[in-house]
Amino acid sequence: MVSFAGPPGAVAVSHLAVYDWEAADNVCGGTPHLHLTCTEGYVVTGGRGAVQTLTASGFEQAPLAPGDLVWFTPGTIHRLVNEGDLRIVVMMQNSGLPEAGDAVLTLPPEYLTDRDTYQKAVALPPAAQEAACAQAARARRDLAISGFTALRESFLAGDREPLAAFHRAAVELVRPLAGQWRERWQAGAAAASAATGEQLDRLRAGDASHLAEAAVYARHTEPQRRFGMCGRLDVYDLEGN
Template identity: 65%
Template sequence: MTAFEGLPGAVAVSRLRVYDWPAEDGLRGGTPHVHLTCSEAYVAVSGSGSVQTLTTSGFRQIPLAPGALVPFTPGTIHRLVNDGGLSIVVLMENSGLPEAGDAVLTFPPDTVADLGRYRAAAALPGDGTEDEQARAARTRRDLAVQGFLALRRATEAGDPGPLDAFHRAAAELVRPWTGDWRERRLRGAAAASEATGRQLDALARGDAGHLRDARVHAQQPSAHGRFGMCGRLDGYRG
């Protein structure tokens, strides 16, 4: 019986050391962004801070200390704030799609509305030096914080228009890749669910043969200290 050999349920994992660069509002932390098709969860490992969220229900700031778990669904704009040494484990739906395309940064409207301009603002120099990549990551973080603060002000003032407009622009940005994302889901979450279904069918027949095919997969991070949206990432193949 063929089993799914990715991470459980096709959930991917990474470890994140949150940026401690100060932003225009005096807070230190990562780049605000939203996922359009994937749920995500943060597990705080060390240090302290918070995650700021913005949805149509309003703004929240949720404290993060070791052991805290904060899951959120697609459409939740989120921003990590680092009060000191904040490190988290990130759990991501759909084989890590949140770090492989399903994220739109909260740049100002004129940037989000233009694919070319958005790509230029979001890109990091792949062959740049450590300092060049850090400067580019901080610049895009600052631009996204600018857009996020404007969205927050409008939402808290009772004006849903800017957030609705951001949602529409974000959906338009990712629309060309939805076919590829469907394939990722079929290879990952759907395949994992189907494997469980086959095992349940076998057990219902009294057949435990699939237990003979048990395997263990051990690995170390496949990427160390990569500049991510919210901090320095250690990633795993999933």
């Protein structure tokens, strides 16, 4: 029997307080980036703001207020805008992959030439060094906004090549990790889906045996607070549940 004891659908959950740091364009908010294999969702729980997105279909800005639910698929460049104490519950597909590097910031092209150059630009000091960590997170945010602004302006002017070039560079940066990601996906989201398929097969056969294998999982855990790409994150480690 296929078994999976992780969170529902292998979805990761975290609480996000979006940065209120003002950028060069007089907008407060987070770091523009995209995910390569993970759909991301927001449940807005407080404050107000917006999410700016850039895809091959164009640039959009969607307002965010408590009760709003927004999600977007891999390849969507997104930037959170904080217009007043914006707080969000973030749901990430494929738990484990975002933590393993399934995100690329929209840095200017000269920082995307190779993985070492990119990592030096986005790395943060140890979490214990809070002031230095905040300074580095803000610096990489501003660098990514400069790249995002250039991509958006080029796209709006009718030139799609810079966006396509960013997509190609993002793939090259993460390509060496794809094998490790597949292992994480097989143990997580793929296993969860396979378990559901087996349960459906049992239901069609009138087999109720899997219901007798029901279990409850609970854990009290303090969230890991960190400087994320979009704001201060409270991340729950659910591996092993």
